[in-house]
Amino acid sequence: NAGVTQTPKFRILKIGQSMTLQCTQDMNHNYMYWYRQDPGMGLKLIYYSVGAGITDKGEVPNGYNVSRSTTEDFPLRLELAAPSQTSVYFCASSYRQDSYLPSTNEKLFFGSGTQLSVL
Amino acid sequence: TQLLEQSPQFLSIQEGENLTVYCNSSSVFSSLQWYRQEPGEGPVLLVTVVTGGEVKKLKRLTFQFGDARKDSSLHITAAQPGDTGLYLCAGGGLGSTLGRLYFGRGTQLTVWP
Numbered sequence: 001n002a003g004v005t006q007t008p009k010f011r012i013l014k015i016g017q018s019m020t021l022q023c024t025q026d027m028n029h030n031y032m033y034w035y036r037q038d039p040g041m042g043l044k045l046i047y048y049s050v051g052a053g054i055t056d057k058g059e060v061p062n063g064y065n066v067s068r069s070t071t072e073d074f075p076l077r078l079e080l081a082a083p084s085q086t087s088v089y090f091c092a093s094s095y096r097q098d099s100y101l102p103s104t105n106e107k108l109f110f111g112s113g114t115q116l117s118v119l
Numbered sequence: 120t121q122l123l124e125q126s127p128q129f130l131s132i133q134e135g136e137n138l139t140v141y142c143n144s145s146s147v148f149s150s151l152q153w154y155r156q157e158p159g160e161g162p163v164l165l166v167t168v169v170t171g172g173e174v175k176k177l178k179r180l181t182f183q184f185g186d187a188r189k190d191s192s193l194h195i196t197a198a199q200p201g202d203t204g205l206y207l208c209a210g211g212g213l214g215s216t217l218g219r220l221y222f223g224r225g226t227q228l229t230v231w232p
Contacts, residue, residue: 004161035222040128042121042207042224043162058219090161108152108209108220110161 002026006091006111013081013118021076021114023091029109031094032074033058034066036087037113043090049074081118089114122146123210123223131229135197140226142208143190149212151184151191152220156205165193198230 007022025032030051035043035058045058049068063085065077074093078085091111126141142151150169154162166175168184168191175182179202181194195202205227209220 033220040224042125043209043222045219045221048219092161107164107167108154108162110163112159112161 004091004093004109004111006089006114008114009112010115011117013078013116015081015083015118017081018077018079019081021078021089021091021116023074023076023111024072025074025091025093025109026072027093027095027109028071029093029095030071031096032068033092033094033108034064034074034076035090035092036060036085037090038087046076046089078116083118085116086118087116089116121224122221123208125206125208125223125226127226128224129227129229131231132198134199134230134232136230137194137196138198138228139192139194140206140228141190141192142223144210145189146210147188148210148221149188150210151188152209152211153182153191153193154207154209156207156225162205162207195228198228200230200232203228203230 004025033048034046037043044060046064047066049055052068052071055066068074090113092108094108123144152167153165156162166182171186171188173184179196183192205225207225208223211220
């Protein structure tokens, strides 16, 4: 059972370059998320999706784009990379039944992260 | 603005000691989750609490959700080196921003043998 798979594991970009961080899950989860984690700052939500074809902004969406064409995949696109986007990026997924409220049984599954450096 | 404040930020203790980490907010959450993260890996869910005053125990870990659902604590009894990691709390169901989890900055715990 693969769970949430992120690629690549590491990447170095030059300022102004673009790239796509891939995320796929095989658990048929409806919710998917992208977070970034900076040292000492916890996890900040970039974008999230409640199902295929539906995405919404999180706390720090500027400089990023997402799409959700299938239940399984939720790629994160960086256009015109900037040093401020140097961070560790985590994709996550969860299942919720017809409700925005998490329940006792809800569990957020995280990928192992992508370490991105923009130089 | 950090909605969830965790304290302490760093904690370094000897094996066998007890410890408590705190997660506080001025906002009311519908649920509170605790995660543990090891270097190079994503966070792993430990527990979800949804009822004010709720207490959950997982072996040597005790989690409590405040009566007003604004704060939570994690208590570890007889800490072991395997407990070392970053502990994150996350609140969900906040007002109009339903569907999102808000994370604290984390408590980095180091347990020395």
